[in-house]
Amino acid sequence: MGSHSHQELKISKFEAPQALKSAIYTFLVIGIITFALGVFKNPERLWTSYLTAFFYFASLACGAMFFIAFNHAAKAGWSASIRRFAEAMTSYFPVMLISSLVLILGFKYLYAWGNPETFHNLAHSKQIYLQPWFVITRMLIFGLGSWYFGKLIVGNSLKQDNNGDHALTYKNLSLSIGYIAFFAIFFTLFSIDLMMSLLPTWYSTIYGIYCFAAAIQSTMAFLAIVIVWMRNSPWLSGYVTEEHQHDIGKFLKGFTVFWAYIAFSQFILIWYANIPEETEFYILRSLNGWMPVSFALLIFRFIVPFLTLLPRGSKRNNTILVSISVLVLVMQYVDLYWLVYPNFYDGVPKFGGWEIGIFLGFAGLFLLTMTKFMTKHNLVAVQDPRLHEALKHHVSY
């Protein structure tokens, strides 16, 4: 119960700063130009960078939805005042659905199963599972389902802003449990279909969880940046405090460890058993200049964030927390890049304007939907029945 508990509660309409607005529109223009050029000039590079960036922002939106869902499911009080930021991130779902439909155009460049000539080289069981229409069906179920659950859960939260009906919170509890089950199944299939099947002869049963851990870690990093920004912004006062920042920092550290745990679990079993059809994945990622990238993941995605976030002070320090969050967000891109690119270009890392342009385009879309949502609605779920818990939230250890 420090001095902040006496801080005056103030909330005003969010208005995106001019610099952010112009950045978003510049990003969008860059993205569209890169996409248009890529379709004609270098479709393979275009679609690999498209898949990486598409998966990156889909992970952020799904991670935010998962954050909302598990907080509802746990009846968490502390997060009530920061939930709206995660809800803003889920406003990307319609774009995610549309961009997954656009991805269908790139199937023949990306996947062995997307091409009728190479499709018949696959094992019979994989030919059944990876039929393009079947993959598209699963992808659509994932996109539509996420959107639908997002609309219901976030919609209830927005409705509550106006009428203050507590029953909506209880409705969201069961919806959230439903979403968690849906997310567990379909996010696993989503990552298997779009990422793991790039190398259709290889499989790993922990792959979905690997993508999940990476997604949640980067979501926490993104939320940490938004919280630090909002805490020091003119729009909010008293609702978001150092205590919320501290707890998101703890989540970020926790999922950093979780990511390392999953990544190591996948690696050690394959390394130990040393079966040719399994080691293929790691062999591709240890040759032709991929070894430094693999080690960069270990160091900058686990060791550096973990050791930096250990002391209590660094989670409550704006500069340190934001720097680590940016590092994690960069490493999330490197991680997805590391999952996609070794399967292409004779296993040699290729990075350049295509990747940056497409990534910026998606970043523009993501930030555009997010800022639009924040401008349209309250920055805090002001009528949440558990809001008083969040305002008094105090991390004593």
Add this chain to the structure above:
Amino acid sequence: MAKKRSIGGTAGIFLKESTVLKAAAKVRESGFIKFDAITPYPVHGMEEACGIKRSWIPYVTFTAGCAGLLAALGLVYYTSVIDWPINVGGKPMFSLPAFIPIMFELTVLFAALSSVGALFYICGMPKIDPPVIDKDLTCHKFAIFIPENDVGYNAERVEKLMKDLGADEVKKVAEY
């Protein structure tokens, strides 16, 4: 810190959490440093009110964790590289990935046991049969105890202070 003998002093018994929280801050402002607040459950803000500094247990945990990591590395290195090398699947004798689970486990084991040990040391446990100030302190009452060896201790002054701060009763007792 562990104290060997019980120390006499004055305890004010409070009935409300908010009163005891304010009282603790006032007692601290009055210049007492060795006083203690006794509550049946953790009271938010009590650390700041009493001026309790951050615990040093995390440093013990971190140091012991690092020691555990190195100890495990030493253990597996000695057993599987020097003393009894066995070729498993043609892998090098010194294969770090295979050692990591053991290093992780010993890190956790050392860190956890040392933290518990440090906690016992800080709290002076095991504390067998300490004097009881008021048996309701484990249920619904709160107390602030000022030992007689505290700076500027004066039984009458302390009694008056406690009364002023809203204590329900003031007792002369021994703690620890």
